[in-house]
Amino acid sequence: MLVGNKSDLRHLRAxxxxxxxxFAEKNTLSFIxxxxxxSTNVEEAFKNILTGTVRKYNTK
Numbered sequence: 001m002l003v004g005n006k007s008d009l010r011h012l013r014a015x016x017x018x019x020x021x022x023f024a025e026k027n028t029l030s031f032i033x034x035x036x037x038x039s040t041n042v043e044e045a046f047k048n049i050l051t052g053t054v055r056k057y058n059t060k
Contacts, residue, residue, distance in 0.1 A: 001052070003045055007033040 002024040004017070017033065024031035030048060034041045 001045070001049060002027075002029045002031045004031070004033040006035060006037075007040055008035040008037045 002020060004015070004020050006012070020033075021031050023029075030052075032041050032045050032048065034045050036042055
């Protein structure tokens with residue numbers, strides 16, 4: 001999983017969203033942008049991590 005943080009600070013972005021998304025896709029990763037300041041996608045990111053972990057554990 002590739003997580004872009006501080007998505008609320010768009011003017012200070014070091015990596016464009018489309019570039020990050022392309023990197024994630026090329027490397028078979030999921031991609032999400034988050035912001036702790038305004039709570040954007042924070043819970044969703046944790047849910048995705050936990051879901052992936054449970055799936056991986058259950059397939060062993």
